[in-house]
Amino acid sequence: TKLKEKLAVRPTSETIMYASYSKWIQSHRDLPLKLNQWCNVVRWETNQTKLFLRSREFLWQEGHCVYETKEECDADTKEIIDLYAKLCKDVLALPVLVGKKSDKEKFAGADYTLTIEAFMPDGKALQAGTSHQLGQGFGKAFGINFMGRDEKIQIPWQNSWGVSTRLIGGLVMTHSDDKGLVLPPMAAKNKIVIVPILFEDTKEAVLSKSNEILESLKEFKPILDDRDGHSPGWKFSDWEMKGIPIRIExxxxxxxxxQVVIARRDNGEKETIAIDELSKKIPTIIENMQKEMYDKALETLNNNIVEVDNWDKFVKTIEDKKIVKTAWCSDTECEELIKDKTGGASTRCVTFEQDPVDGKKCPHCGKDAKVIMYFSKSY
Known part of the structure; x- marks a missing residue:
């Protein structure tokens, strides 16, 4: 059905925001301009959707910044991707590769794109966040200019960056199990659930002590599950499904x-702790749990990276649903042929810390290698 009024699909917000930037920015004194917004956007080309990982409409944050100099723009573009990587490690316990996209995979119109790449248990990469150095192209297209310090009209430098609800999908796939969600403590709003085991003759005393524990651990936003009509075992399963990091029985x-019994959601380990020691020991348990969840995910990532120096091994690694690390020629035509021949393996990123490529050849075309690139299938 044709619409009476035409609607524009917004995949990202450059068009909306930069028209206003051209009015707001007049002088170098107006710079840098740094704006972030939280909104929903649409990717109409998406046909095969997967909850959180690939959807037609999703929530995200996007930043759009304008700078007087290229150096400022470059520095902030890098700082943002480093912040995203820190978020993944310190909060989500999600290891990522951090680096630069190929020219083919970079954001259209950008000078270059920096990315964080997570890898899921099914062998696919997840582009978890990006930071684009947009150069001066959008400034020219939207008429954004300013009076410089030299009293001459200049075109500013711009970047844009964002992460989305895709991070939730990455967290779920990386850590969860057949019982349900597993949340790293730093990603959980409520880090503890207290489940009292109630009998009629001791109910009042157990609930009273449970409330004391609740109050003493309030910095961790604990939940007291004193619901009637459900057995302790049912409650254990319910909170395991919801991913609460620590259960106190x-x-x-x-x-x-x-004393109480402490159960960790990530590995199911239990230990008995004196009630008087809870306030001292819970922070250590949380710290250890966060670190161990990250270390486990990092070990899985490292075990799935295969260094490749020939085409047969390249193809087999992709077929085995692993990640190829290889010297590569950086040629776009070669990149497209690799994707066709492997049924979808694409370049993921050139990491900032590079191994030497002197004397190495591209395993596909045989040309001299220019970079070390990671390849895999992706969402």
Whole structure:
């Protein structure tokens, strides 16, 4: 059905924002201009959707900044991708490769694109966040200019950057299990659930002590599950499905011994801790859990990276749903042929720390290598 009024699909917000930038920016004193917004956008070309990982409409944050000099723009473009990588490591316990996209894979209109690449258990890469150095092209296209310090009209430098709800998908696929969601402690709003084991004759005393524990651990935003009508086992399964990092169990016998049982969601380990020691020990448990979840995911990532120096091994690595690390010629035509011949393996990034490529050849075309590139299939 044709619409009476034509609507524009917004995949990202350059067109909307930069028309206003051309009015707001008049002088070098107006720079740098740094704006971030949270909004929903649409990718109409998406046909095969997958919850959180690939959808037609999704929520994200996008930043759009304008600078007086290229040096400022370059520095902030790099700083943003480093912040995204820090978010993934410190909060989501999600290891990523950080680097630069190929010319073919960079954002259209950008001078270059920096990326964080996560790798899922099914062998596919997930572009988890990007930071684009846009150069001066958008400034020219949208009439953004300013009076410089030399009293001459100049075109500014711009970047844009964003992460989306795709990060949630990456977190779920990396850490979760058949019982349900597994949240790293730093990503969980409620880090603890207290499940009292209640019997009629000791219910009041156990609930009273449970509330004391709730209050003493309030910095971790604990939940007290005192719901009637459900057994402790049912509650355990319910909170495991929801991914709460730490469960505290307390029953009449625990009360007598002034202790509780602590269960970790990530590995199921249990330990008995004196109630008086909880405030001291919980921070250590959380710190260890966060680190161990990241280390486990990092080990999985490293075990799935295969260094390749010939075409047969390249193809087999992709067929085995692993990540190829190889010397590469940086030729766009070669890149397209690799994707066709492997059924979809694409370049992921050139990491900032590069191994030497002197004397190495591209495993596909045989030309002299220019960079070390990672290849895999992706979402």
């Amino acid at each position: 307390i029953g009449p016998r625990d009360l007598e011994n002034n």
